[in-house]
Amino acid sequence: EVNYNGVVSVEVFKFDEGPEVIASESLNYLQQAFA
Numbered sequence: 653e654v655n656y657n658g659v660v661s662v663e664v665f666k667f668d669e670g671p672e673v674i675a676s677e678s679l680n681y682l683q684q685a686f687a
Contacts, residue, residue: 660682662678662681662682664678
């Protein structure tokens with residue numbers, strides 16, 4: 653653990669799936685990465 657209290661973001665490269673799918677998949681990815 654590094655006690656990082658900053659900002660994390662994701663970068664989108666494919667917009668074909670639409671904003672709802674992109675946001676959902678991005679959130680799932682971040683939740684798994686920080687689990």
